[in-house]
Amino acid sequence: MPGPMAVTVKIPTQLRSVTGGEAETSVEDATTVGEVLDGLYERFDGLRERIAEDGDLRRFVNVYVEGEDIRFLDGLETPVEDGDEVTILPAVAGG
Amino acid sequence: MPVQALQCKECHEQYPLDARYVCDRCFGPLEVKYDYSGLDPDGARRKIQAGPRSIWRYSDFLPFESRPPAPLTTGTTPLLKADRLAERLGLREVYVKNDAANPTHSFKDRVVTIALAKARELGYKIVACPSTGNLANAVAAHAAANGLESYVFIPADLEEQKILATGVYGTTLVKVRGSYDDVNRLCMELASEREDWAFVNVNVRPYYAEGSKTLGYEIAEQLAFTLPDRVVCPIASGSLFTKIARGFQEWQEVGLIADADKQPVFNGAQGEGCAPVATAFSEGWEICKPVRPSGIAKSLAIGNPADGPYALELARKSGGTVESVSDDEIREGIRLLAETTGVFTETAGGTTTAVLRKLAERGDIDRDERVVLVITGEGLKTLDAVRDTFEAHEIDPSTKAFEALEGTSVRA
Numbered sequence: 001m002p003g004p005m006a007v008t009v010k011i012p013t014q015l016r017s018v019t020g021g022e023a024e025t026s027v028e029d030a031t032t033v034g035e036v037l038d039g040l041y042e043r044f045d046g047l048r049e050r051i052a053e054d055g056d057l058r059r060f061v062n063v064y065v066e067g068e069d070i071r072f073l074d075g076l077e078t079p080v081e082d083g084d085e086v087t088i089l090p091a092v093a094g095g
Numbered sequence: 096m097p098v099q100a101l102q103c104k105e106c107h108e109q110y111p112l113d114a115r116y117v118c119d120r121c122f123g124p125l126e127v128k129y130d131y132s133g134l135d136p137d138g139a140r141r142k143i144q145a146g147p148r149s150i151w152r153y154s155d156f157l158p159f160e161s162r163p164p165a166p167l168t169t170g171t172t173p174l175l176k177a178d179r180l181a182e183r184l185g186l187r188e189v190y191v192k193n194d195a196a197n198p199t200h201s202f203k204d205r206v207v208t209i210a211l212a213k214a215r216e217l218g219y220k221i222v223a224c225p226s227t228g229n230l231a232n233a234v235a236a237h238a239a240a241n242g243l244e245s246y247v248f249i250p251a252d253l254e255e256q257k258i259l260a261t262g263v264y265g266t267t268l269v270k271v272r273g274s275y276d277d278v279n280r281l282c283m284e285l286a287s288e289r290e291d292w293a294f295v296n297v298n299v300r301p302y303y304a305e306g307s308k309t310l311g312y313e314i315a316e317q318l319a320f321t322l323p324d325r326v327v328c329p330i331a332s333g334s335l336f337t338k339i340a341r342g343f344q345e346w347q348e349v350g351l352i353a354d355a356d357k358q359p360v361f362n363g364a365q366g367e368g369c370a371p372v373a374t375a376f377s378e379g380w381e382i383c384k385p386v387r388p389s390g391i392a393k394s395l396a397i398g399n400p401a402d403g404p405y406a407l408e409l410a411r412k413s414g415g416t417v418e419s420v421s422d423d424e425i426r427e428g429i430r431l432l433a434e435t436t437g438v439f440t441e442t443a444g445g446t447t448t449a450v451l452r453k454l455a456e457r458g459d460i461d462r463d464e465r466v467v468l469v470i471t472g473e474g475l476k477t478l479d480a481v482r483d484t485f486e487a488h489e490i491d492p493s494t495k496a497f498e499a500l501e502g503t504s505v506r507a
Binding site: 013090 | 120121122124276277279283284300399404
């Protein structure tokens, strides 16, 4: 019997204070990036305020699905599949 | 020294001066905050003028309590009056700030000098970076000079000259199959795990970015402590563009620049193959939509520019623009600068020169303006851009052969 659908989420250092130090976690039964984030917000108190504002991601937060920036995909509506890796990262590095 | 703290550019939360780059509260970028209230402008000017011929003459404006060790001599590059370039463009006063005249031939020596000095102060033994090439050269060289171990991550398709001019310094060079933005993402993930590594443009980026202010200070000092009317500067991440303005602004606040209200116009330059900031500018957006880079200006190929929103803000506030030019215009820009000034620049400088030309031809520049063209890198690093743009005449070693050539195609 197939298990519940699960997506792995990689948490950057800056957010680990609200995830109890966890660097990686998983979210089940989410079909879009938005639902993955909602799953995280339910579990981790204070996470939503840190990375989201007015229902959208803050402008200095980047989210990737399987290494691809969701702004090249469908944003928060980007579909996720069982086994996908979602990565949250600050947007202020490089150059 | 006036250095005080790290501060979030968005919510102004303050942090101690350690290795961090993101605000814990709002994810905004951190920058170094100073308190210049105790600085007397005359004293500061004398100290600068009596200082070393390097960026350390601006120590009061850099993020250190005392001047740190830095084995390579960075900065005090020439500001050339480019009369023939000005004439070609129908302008009166154009200066070329030639930052190729740095230890590894680009402005990246400035940021890396500061980043590595801070990394050493904070106790790091290993430094690293994602790079579009010039930063790779600088990190590898300055790490060697400082006796630090280094890891340099580059897109696998980078120009050969930039790869060779990095590997020679004995760094661990990693070619990543992907764009610069892929390399950058990889390095951000690594920075989360390798706590004993200083990624110059990731976890010590607030200090690194301060190095770019010195380019602004030098321009102002070389113009006898005045500001130009206009600056034309390339944009990749947008950090250099905004930090030159920041340098000007700090000197106005301190009183080193007499005209406290003058706002130079800032024009940003991008290649059409990677123009997220130029596109956002012309569309009226406040943030940049990321793009997948192409085109010959590889040193500017950042599809997801970290300081994009701030670069847009500066261009608009100063009455400037952010422009993009085609690969052919970039090649012509390289030739135009070389033929009129004797400065051979890489594709980024070709981009900037082409944008200056575009602005001049469009009539955006008043004839009496004093314009500074910021040339950030060396032409020998992107030789392919000029290949086949001119002919070399091959002859036998005889006067007859030369005279025959003269009679046909060549005019002295």
